[in-house]
Amino acid sequence: xxxxxxxxxxxxxxxxxxxxxxxxxxxxxxxxxxxxxxxxxxxxxxxxxxxxxxxxxxxxxxxxxxxxxxxxxxxxxxxxxxxxxxxxxxxxxxxxxxxxxxxxxxxxxxxxxxxxxxxxxxxxxxxxxxxxxxxxxxxxxxxxxxxxxxxxxxxxxxxxxxxxxxxxxxxx
Numbered sequence: 001x002x003x004x005x006x007x008x009x010x011x012x013x014x015x016x017x018x019x020x021x022x023x024x025x026x027x028x029x030x031x032x033x034x035x036x037x038x039x040x041x042x043x044x045x046x047x048x049x050x051x052x053x054x055x056x057x058x059x060x061x062x063x064x065x066x067x068x069x070x071x072x073x074x075x076x077x078x079x080x081x082x083x084x085x086x087x088x089x090x091x092x093x094x095x096x097x098x099x100x101x102x103x104x105x106x107x108x109x110x111x112x113x114x115x116x117x118x119x120x121x122x123x124x125x126x127x128x129x130x131x132x133x134x135x136x137x138x139x140x141x142x143x144x145x146x147x148x149x150x151x152x153x154x155x156x157x158x159x160x161x162x163x164x165x166x167x168x169x170x171x172x
Contacts, residue, residue, distance in 0.1 A: 020102045020105060021099070021100030021101045021102045021103070021104050021105030021106075022090070022097065022099075022100045022105060023105065024102065024105030024106055024108065024109045025086070025090055025100060025104070025105040025107075025108035025109060026090075026092075027109060028086065028105075028108050028109030028110070028111065028112035028113065028116070029082070029083045029086035029087060029090075029108065029112050030083070031112060031113070031116040032079045032082040032083050032086065032112040032113075032115040032116045032119070032165065033076075033079040033080050033082070033083035034079070034116075035079070035116040035117065035119060035120040036075045036076050036078060036079025036080075036082075036115060036116065036119025036120060036123065037075075037076040037079060037080075038120060039072070039075050039076070039119050039120035039121065039122065039123030039124050040072055040073045040074070040075045040076030040077075040079075040119070040123045041076070042072075042123065042124050042127060043072025043073070043075070043123035043124050043125075043126050043127025043128075043130070044069055044070070044072050044073045044123075044127060045127065046072070046124070046127035046128055046130070046131050047068055047069040047071075047072060047127050047130035047131050047134065048069050049131070050130070050131035050132075050134040050135065051065035051066075051068065051069050051131075051134050054134055054137065054138045057138070058138075061137060061138075061141070064137055064144050065134060065137065067148070068130040068133050068134055068137070068144075068147065068148065068151065069130060071126055071130055071148075071151045071152075071155065072123045072124075072126040072127040072130055073123075074123075074155065074158065075118075075119035075120075075122055075123035075126075075158045076119070076123070078115060078119055078158060078159075078161070078162040079115055079116070079119045081162065081166075082112055082115040082162065082165045082166065082169070083112075085166060085169055086108060086111070086112055086169055089108070089169050089170075089172055090108065104172075107172055108169070108172065110168070111165055111168035111169045111172060112165055112169075113165075114160075114161045114164035114165045114168070115161050115162055115164075115165040117161070118157060118158060118160070118161025118162075118164075119158060119161060119162075122154055122155075122157050122158040122161065123158070125154050126151055126154040126155060126158070129147075129150050129151050129153075129154055130147075130151050132147065132150070133146075133147020133148065133150060133151060134147070
């Protein structure tokens with residue numbers, strides 16, 4: 001290895017050490033909001049497709065359809081809360097963010113992953129359940145609240161993801 005290669009390697013290691021921790025932390029926070037919002041968009045889209053079919057036949061059910069379509073959208077909001085809280089904990093909002101080690105960055109990254117993955121997957125699953133609940137509303141309008149309860153069961157796991165991420169961020 002010649003001297004130029006050694007200097008280039010030392011500069012890249014120093015660069016990674018200087019910004020790598022903050023980059024990992026911001027990546028984790030970004031994934032928490034980004035993946036949760038992607039899941040919410042997909043879930044509300046699934047429910048909206050089912051709802052538009054029902055509303056073309058019976059527009060009087062629009063309020064109940066909107067409630068069922070809205071439910072998969074909560075994961076995106078939960079992801080935004082985790083993103084915002086992570087930025088506060090990192091000191092990004094008050095200007096106190098300083099050099100963060102790669103190990104610290106990995107801690108933030110790991111703390112944001114429950115919401116990122118839980119938000120993505122639960123929102124899509126909840127969209128499917130909401131679409132099924134819209135079918136209940138179409139066939140047995142008096143039983144639509146049963147579908148709402150089924151959606152609430154999936155929501156519970158999104159809330160657990162939010163709680164896990166928030167507690168881990170609090171403990172950093």
